Amino acid sequence: MRSLSAPIFSLLLATLLGVVAPASGSPHSTKRDNDDGGDGSGIPTVDNAKNPLCKPWYAIRDAIMGGIYHGRCGDPARASIRLAFHDAGTFSLALKAAGLPNGGADGSMLVDPNEVLRPDNNGLQNIVSLLQPLPAQFNVSAGDVLHLAGVLGVLACPGGPAVTTYIGRPAPKNIAPDGLLPNPNSAVKVLTDRFADMGFSIRELMALIGAHSTGKQRFVDPALAQSSFDSTVDIWDVRFYSETQNATAAPGTFRLNSDVNFSHNATTQQDYNRFVGNQDNWAREYANAHEKMSLLGLDQSTLTDCSEILPLSIDLKDLSTSSSGQQPTDPVIDPVKLEAAIQKYRSIWL
Ligand code: HEM
Numbered sequence: 569m570r571s572l573s574a575p576i577f578s579l580l581l582a583t584l585l586g587v588v589a590p591a592s593g594s595p596h597s598t599k600r601d602n603d604d605g606g607d608g609s610g611i612p613t614v615d616n617a618k619n620p621l622c623k624p625w626y627a628i629r630d631a632i633m634g635g636i637y638h639g640r641c642g643d644p645a646r647a648s649i650r651l652a653f654h655d656a657g658t659f660s661l662a663l664k665a666a667g668l669p670n671g672g673a674d675g676s677m678l679v680d681p682n683e684v685l686r687p688d689n690n691g692l693q694n695i696v697s698l699l700q701p702l703p704a705q706f707n708v709s710a711g712d713v714l715h716l717a718g719v720l721g722v723l724a725c726p727g728g729p730a731v732t733t734y735i736g737r738p739a740p741k742n743i744a745p746d747g748l749l750p751n752p753n754s755a756v757k758v759l760t761d762r763f764a765d766m767g768f769s770i771r772e773l774m775a776l777i778g779a780h781s782t783g784k785q786r787f788v789d790p791a792l793a794q795s796s797f798d799s800t801v802d803i804w805d806v807r808f809y810s811e812t813q814n815a816t817a818a819p820g821t822f823r824l825n826s827d828v829n830f831s832h833n834a835t836t837q838q839d840y841n842r843f844v845g846n847q848d849n850w851a852r853e854y855a856n857a858h859e860k861m862s863l864l865g866l867d868q869s870t871l872t873d874c875s876e877i878l879p880l881s882i883d884l885k886d887l888s889t890s891s892s893g894q895q896p897t898d899p900v901i902d903p904v905k906l907e908a909a910i911q912k913y914r915s916i917w918l
């Protein structure tokens with residue numbers, strides 16, 4: 569959690585204190601301190617921009633969060649999270665050390681017309697065509713647009729944490745190598761080795777796969793297309809971890825062999841279990857791992873932290889049906905409270 573900007577630090581603090589998205593009448597309801605132009609949304613506005621380099625990014629944020637996601641955790645937001653991974657996940661320390669062409673968080677998925685046509689990237693064509701016009705429209709790099717879209721995709725999903733967001737990526741240097749993205753039917757060792765070659769520990773990998781909390785499959789088993797990986801696909805919660813580990817799949821869900829294997833393998837299970845029933849651990853560790861993912865293959869010292877443009881995260885704590893006291897492992901979210909939070913904190917984009 570290095571180099572956190574002041575607004576993000578206070579955001580995390582607010583999240584830790586459970587003051588985000590308060591119920592009406594909550595004594596914390598005035599604690600939100602993002603400069604939102606007085607509309608109570610907590611969405612920072614360009615008028616209050618702090619770093620001049622970040623100013624253009626308020627409009628790009630709105631083009632993605634409003635124009636593409638409509639403020640919601642729908643198919644485009646979900647796809648953008650996977651897209652961020654498939655763009656960055658072609659990075660390889662081994663290829664880099666050998667001086668060979670390499671991938672990374674460079675936006676090549678928006679630039680190379682063939683990359684999205686690879687079978688690995690099936691299902692990402694639609695989000696790629698939605699994002700593709702933005703770099704030229706705003707005269708910014710494809711990598712910055714793509715990785716901002718990934719961060720905003722996480723925030724569009726209630727419960728999703730704010731990931732420290734950078735701008736300043738150069739154009740991709742070369743075509744991203746093929747064959748480096750993980751296959752859900754590979755052995756655990758193959759997968760942990762591949763993520764180690766990206767620079768991720770097993771603990772970081774266990775945090776990252778939680779992104780499947782808001783995911784659906786279409787191509788692993790086409791007969792069950794649109795099945796989600798957990799029973800609460802519209803929220804960024806840890807239910808994915810407990811349901812994936814369970815002996816029985818939750819009704820209507822589809823589990824990837826890789827995720828099930830991670831949840832039972834003696835080595836990976838220890839880190840996996842950090843996140844079962846622990847939303848705070850997961851939100852924090854996921855945010856750090858996603859930040860690292862968004863920097864793969866890049867020189868961080870050449871980039872600018874523009875996290876100031878991000879809206880506050882919607883905290884699920886206040887949206888649960890269960891009264892405080894004995895919280896179950898996976899609190900049930902009240903759909904009325906959830907929608908009220910979306911209306912309030914994502915208002916300008918709906
Ligand atoms: C072992 C590692 C991983 C494997 C084997 C894996 C595999 C898959 C597969 C097979 C799908 C379904 C594709 C389809 O049929 O439509 C999927 C979806 C998805 N993956 Fe992963 N994944 C991994 C890691 C990650 C990571 C690190 C992220 C992001 C941080 C991620 C984010 C997503 C998302 C958000 C979806 C849902 C997309 C949608 O609903 O449109 N995955 N993944």
Ligand SMILES: *[C@@H]1O[C@H](CO)[C@@H](O)[C@H](O)[C@H]1NC(C)=O
Pocket residue numbers: 707
């Ligand atoms: C686009 O941005 C580059 C620098 O990133 C700048 O040199 C160029 O003048 C800009 N083009 C326009 C049309 O603003």
Ligand SMILES: *[C@@H]1O[C@H](CO)[C@@H](O)[C@H](O)[C@H]1NC(C)=O
Pocket residue numbers: 754755756757825826828829
């Ligand atoms: C992964 O899980 C599948 C089915 O759940 C199983 O057939 C396979 O052997 C597992 N692989 C490893 C390496 O554990």
Ligand SMILES: *[C@@H]1O[C@H](CO)[C@@H](O)[C@H](O)[C@H]1NC(C)=O
Pocket residue numbers: 755756757758760761833834835836
């Ligand atoms: C569990 O994962 C570790 C780490 O990748 C691996 O070395 C080990 O072979 C796996 N165990 C099984 C039974 O697949």
Ligand SMILES: *[C@@H]1O[C@H](CO)[C@@H](O)[C@H](O)[C@H]1NC(C)=O
Pocket residue numbers: 810811814815816817897
């Ligand atoms: C595990 O599955 C059983 C049987 O479907 C169910 O009763 C239980 O609630 C599940 N537990 C979790 C943590 O999802």
